[in-house]
Amino acid sequence: MSDEQTPHEPSVVLELSRRKGTSAVRDSIVGAQRVAAPYVTMTRIALARLGRDRMARAGALVLACLALVAVFADLLASDRPIACRWHGVVYVLPDVTHPAALAGVDAAVMRRDRSPGDWVLSPLVAHGPTEMGVESDAMLPPLSPGHPMGTDGLGRDLFARVVHGTRTALGLGLAASLVLVAIGVALGGLAGFAGGVVDSLVSRAVESLTAIPTLVLVLVVGALVPHATTATLLWTIALTRWTELARLVRAEVLRGLSEDYATAARALGASPARVLLRHVMPNAIGPALVAAAFGVASVVLLEAAVDFLRVGSPDTMASWGESMGEARASMGAWWLIVFPGVALLATLVSLNLVGEAARDALDPKLRGVSSDLGGGAGG
Amino acid sequence: MLRYALRRVLWAIPTLLATSLVLFFVTTLAPDPARDTGDATIDEARRTRFVDLPRFVNTSPQDVASRASAAVKGVAAGAADEEKGARELRRLGGAALPYVLPLLEALPPEGRGRVAVALAPVASRMGIGGSTDLRQPQSAALFWSRFWDDRALDFTRTAVDRAVSRLVEHGTDLRETDMVSLDTYALPEVIRAMTATSDHVALERLTRIARHATERGTVVAEDSDATQVRRAVADWQEWWFVHATDYVELDGADRAIAVVTETRYGKWLRRAASGELGVSAIDGEPIADKLRERAPVTLLVCGLAMLLSWSLAVPLGALGAWWHGRAFDWVSSGVLFLLYATPTFTVAEILRRVAAGHAVGGGRVSLAVAALALGSMATLSRWQRAAMLDVVRQDFVRTARAKGLPAWRVAVVHALRNALMPTVTLAGLHLPVLLGGAFVVEEVFGLPGLGFETLRAIEAHDAAWLMAVILASAVAVTLGLVASDVAYGALDPRVREVLSRRQDGRPA
Numbered sequence: 001m002s003d004e005q006t007p008h009e010p011s012v013v014l015e016l017s018r019r020k021g022t023s024a025v026r027d028s029i030v031g032a033q034r035v036a037a038p039y040v041t042m043t044r045i046a047l048a049r050l051g052r053d054r055m056a057r058a059g060a061l062v063l064a065c066l067a068l069v070a071v072f073a074d075l076l077a078s079d080r081p082i083a084c085r086w087h088g089v090v091y092v093l094p095d096v097t098h099p100a101a102l103a104g105v106d107a108a109v110m111r112r113d114r115s116p117g118d119w120v121l122s123p124l125v126a127h128g129p130t131e132m133g134v135e136s137d138a139m140l141p142p143l144s145p146g147h148p149m150g151t152d153g154l155g156r157d158l159f160a161r162v163v164h165g166t167r168t169a170l171g172l173g174l175a176a177s178l179v180l181v182a183i184g185v186a187l188g189g190l191a192g193f194a195g196g197v198v199d200s201l202v203s204r205a206v207e208s209l210t211a212i213p214t215l216v217l218v219l220v221v222g223a224l225v226p227h228a229t230t231a232t233l234l235w236t237i238a239l240t241r242w243t244e245l246a247r248l249v250r251a252e253v254l255r256g257l258s259e260d261y262a263t264a265a266r267a268l269g270a271s272p273a274r275v276l277l278r279h280v281m282p283n284a285i286g287p288a289l290v291a292a293a294f295g296v297a298s299v300v301l302l303e304a305a306v307d308f309l310r311v312g313s314p315d316t317m318a319s320w321g322e323s324m325g326e327a328r329a330s331m332g333a334w335w336l337i338v339f340p341g342v343a344l345l346a347t348l349v350s351l352n353l354v355g356e357a358a359r360d361a362l363d364p365k366l367r368g369v370s371s372d373l374g375g376g377a378g379g
Numbered sequence: 380m381l382r383y384a385l386r387r388v389l390w391a392i393p394t395l396l397a398t399s400l401v402l403f404f405v406t407t408l409a410p411d412p413a414r415d416t417g418d419a420t421i422d423e424a425r426r427t428r429f430v431d432l433p434r435f436v437n438t439s440p441q442d443v444a445s446r447a448s449a450a451v452k453g454v455a456a457g458a459a460d461e462e463k464g465a466r467e468l469r470r471l472g473g474a475a476l477p478y479v480l481p482l483l484e485a486l487p488p489e490g491r492g493r494v495a496v497a498l499a500p501v502a503s504r505m506g507i508g509g510s511t512d513l514r515q516p517q518s519a520a521l522f523w524s525r526f527w528d529d530r531a532l533d534f535t536r537t538a539v540d541r542a543v544s545r546l547v548e549h550g551t552d553l554r555e556t557d558m559v560s561l562d563t564y565a566l567p568e569v570i571r572a573m574t575a576t577s578d579h580v581a582l583e584r585l586t587r588i589a590r591h592a593t594e595r596g597t598v599v600a601e602d603s604d605a606t607q608v609r610r611a612v613a614d615w616q617e618w619w620f621v622h623a624t625d626y627v628e629l630d631g632a633d634r635a636i637a638v639v640t641e642t643r644y645g646k647w648l649r650r651a652a653s654g655e656l657g658v659s660a661i662d663g664e665p666i667a668d669k670l671r672e673r674a675p676v677t678l679l680v681c682g683l684a685m686l687l688s689w690s691l692a693v694p695l696g697a698l699g700a701w702w703h704g705r706a707f708d709w710v711s712s713g714v715l716f717l718l719y720a721t722p723t724f725t726v727a728e729i730l731r732r733v734a735a736g737h738a739v740g741g742g743r744v745s746l747a748v749a750a751l752a753l754g755s756m757a758t759l760s761r762w763q764r765a766a767m768l769d770v771v772r773q774d775f776v777r778t779a780r781a782k783g784l785p786a787w788r789v790a791v792v793h794a795l796r797n798a799l800m801p802t803v804t805l806a807g808l809h810l811p812v813l814l815g816g817a818f819v820v821e822e823v824f825g826l827p828g829l830g831f832e833t834l835r836a837i838e839a840h841d842a843a844w845l846m847a848v849i850l851a852s853a854v855a856v857t858l859g860l861v862a863s864d865v866a867y868g869a870l871d872p873r874v875r876e877v878l879s880r881r882q883d884g885r886p887a
Contacts, residue, residue, distance in 0.1 A: 209401060211398055211811065214811065216848065304724070310834075337732070345721060
């Protein structure tokens, strides 16, 4: 397989490092890389493999587009203008700058009290995600004037809901994953490294948290905590879903500590902490990051499922699951299922594609074994 | 093998304890109404949730003696505490008399009079006092000290116990009046007798006595049906579980144990372990009964979905790996990947729309099972395919082929048998996901299972049900994990060794 081809044997690099002092190694390697021998690292090999995977590239592209949508959601759909001229003064992004002159001036005032020569540059769709429509706006089908994707049961613009739902889903997914990766890596590493009582405690915690169905827990916590917000959801997920990752990191650390390179480092007089942090942990980080990609997917899925079930709760955040849940009441409104559903599915599929490709890239032995589409795409 | 199974089951105990700690933490998330507002209804609401108790260690557990002396002190001191103390004395009633009346002599005359007057409502409840004016401090104090000289002997546990069992066996109005004159002092035996007897006449008398003494609760009528009786008794049990320490004295060993049991965690754990999970805030039905009623639907959906997904996933995954790289593998992998990424609620919602109107009764169940099974089939078959791919590349499969065995025999007997094992273990880990999915499909298809009921409980803020359902799911999943581990150990002796090694502190 072409993946394993490396232009130069790593022994060249080793040879160089043996001849010179440690401080000089990097320079010589950098120099060698510029001239002839590329400095080959596991990360670089993995990244190169990842780049060659077509499905992973497609997934990453979709994710990048979704991320752009999430970041620039306010430019795509908002009831506030992107730029406007108000009483002779031009304001750019008034929503961000909050100029004093525009305080209390909403869209209706702007239409009514406009002075001659004023203009308004509206976003693609001039409706915000939480902006309720008037009675006649409820359940408009797609391609209605002003509402390209139609509206939901409260007359809210579906395009705005989907666009801002991207922000909710990806933001929550990323934030929760960051926290759970931090907890998982720290506790898993500690358990593998310290052993004994610490290991037992962490293992019991992992087992007991695994036994609690997360969806049920999130529903119950959301109902028990007064004024539950998205932050509550984030912390509930992050504090209970780190278990899988901790189990993985623990196993990696245990394996790493028993391998020759760890023994060698110990023989050279490295302290236990140094062996763990400099030699063993870096090898465990790769799998942890892969798990994080799947973690984002599962958080996005969980958020959607919870909001789907809890429709009608006074939650003003736009959410794909919530929009799809609204469709349950009305059989005819297919657009409430299709548009958010496609966005959700695209996110989940891309995250899984990238995650699987990354896993295969880190461990080529798994190629074709764990990745279902890998056989077709990579071959 | 038996040793392995036993060891695995024992291992589940610390895990369950850890789970109970996590779930206990979840209960503490519910808001505390308020602290010491003096409002009786709020105090009562806090007590029923044990918010008034310390979390893990209760260094000074309250019982009837300490409550009574605190109330007496309050009343005797007069001023602000008097009204609160008088209310407390009225609530404690007859059970407090053995601790209050001996204290009377030691009090200054003025305080003694106030306490004696505060006891007037108790006397009228007990039907004593007759012509004496109990609102008059001096005569009341005299009355109570005479009362205690006469009746102290009736206020012993053995006497009450005998009286209650006589009442249950041959109930007469006279005996009932005797019990009423003991007021709350008789409650421990009366409540215990309620669970022991199923005789409606006896239950009517017992609940009437309890209601008279506590000024709350329901009385079983002679013609009530079984459900009403069950609910009334459960309500009394629940009330007693919360308020028992108001009416019994903790001494010796009881006091030592109460340090641990009279805490929020202690109460919660005892509830969880005994299965007495309180009563629903929606309809007053015992939570345990409700769970028994709803759980079969969820278990049926889960069980059928598991059966369906296994019977599809194993052949699909195995065939995909056997025909690795061929058209079948491509197509099935692609479709399964899409299904894997599709949320269960989307599948369920689409199925519901496609079958709109046609699905009634059993149809809804089969649709729910199908929606749930599709997702877990995708997950399981991906595992199965990976495991099978691992196996078909091994030497023994090549050997089997080389010696000329028919392909199906190699695939089924040699390869699949070994490839099934990892899937069996992973299936245990899939249980929580399956249960969560069941909640979703029940809601979408309106099946009256645990999930459906849970969402109604969320709307009604029924904390008791929510805690019960999450506890039940956690216990069910833990048992499932144990079962799948034991099954795996039975299939593969190597696993048993691994567990033994882990037991010695060595990494698995």
